[in-house]
Amino acid sequence: DGGITQSPKYLFRKEGQNVTLSCEQNLNHDAMYWYRQDPGQGLRLIYYSQIVNDFQKGDIAEGYSVSREKKESFPLTVTSAQKNPTAFYLCASSMIGQRREKLFFGSGTQLSVL
Amino acid sequence: RKEVEQDPGPFNVPEGATVAFNCTYSNSASQSFFWYRQDCRKEPKLLMSVYSSGNEDGRFTAQLNRASQYISLLIRDSKLSDSATYLCVVRGSNYKLTFGKGTLLTVNP
Numbered sequence: 001d002g003g004i005t006q007s008p009k010y011l012f013r014k015e016g017q018n019v020t021l022s023c024e025q026n027l028n029h030d031a032m033y034w035y036r037q038d039p040g041q042g043l044r045l046i047y048y049s050q051i052v053n054d055f056q057k058g059d060i061a062e063g064y065s066v067s068r069e070k071k072e073s074f075p076l077t078v079t080s081a082q083k084n085p086t087a088f089y090l091c092a093s094s095m096i097g098q099r100r101e102k103l104f105f106g107s108g109t110q111l112s113v114l
Numbered sequence: 115r116k117e118v119e120q121d122p123g124p125f126n127v128p129e130g131a132t133v134a135f136n137c138t139y140s141n142s143a144s145q146s147f148f149w150y151r152q153d154c155r156k157e158p159k160l161l162m163s164v165y166s167s168g169n170e171d172g173r174f175t176a177q178l179n180r181a182s183q184y185i186s187l188l189i190r191d192s193k194l195s196d197s198a199t200y201l202c203v204v205r206g207s208n209y210k211l212t213f214g215k216g217t218l219l220t221v222n223p
Contacts, residue, residue, distance in 0.1 A: 042215040105157035
């Protein structure tokens with residue numbers, strides 16, 4: 001089945017630790033996105049990528065890093081510089097070039113600080 | 115003005131009621147508009163795109179008013195299974211999608 005796979009579902013981070021969230025898609029989508037959602041809040045864009053080896057900062061990129069070495073993969077690293085990392089992280093992908101293309105989401109990763 | 119602003123909610127309605135969600139956006143160059151539905155601790159899923167002429171999908175009707183920069187979603191004959199958070203989503207000219215904070219709907223028996 002085609003789709004987006006995020007892992008792990010739950011992740012715990014210790015103080016000062018970097019952690020990496022995985023996102024893989026087999027939809028052959030060009031664009032991939034990372035969003036953060038806090039309780040009672042909408043989704044805020046962290047980073048997005050429209051092509052391999054290129055990505056742009058979203059609205060809240062500080063304390064995060066990404067890579068796009070393969071079309072299928074867009075991992076997100078939450079660095080120790082992100083002081084408030086506890087949130088629900090959602091990865092998404094879409095085709096580009098069509099205004100009404102829908103976002104396909106992964107099932108999310110809940111990150112908590114120990 | 116926030117980029118995308120929705121009714122704060124929450125909405126509590128009885129089964130069978132009609133409920134309307136409103137959303138405004140600040141960027142007049144915005145090109146595409148969507149309503150997504152999100153169940154608790156799940157990923158959002160596309161409910162419907164919003165077309166300039168308005169569009170309907172069963173019990174759901176979406177409207178767009180570009181002059182007022184306003185989008186709406188109407189749910190008729192609401193069901194228990196409609197209980198969820200409804201997210202207004204706007205795409206700008208650079209393909210960036212901006213989400214509203216969402217409005218929580220609870221349909222009661």
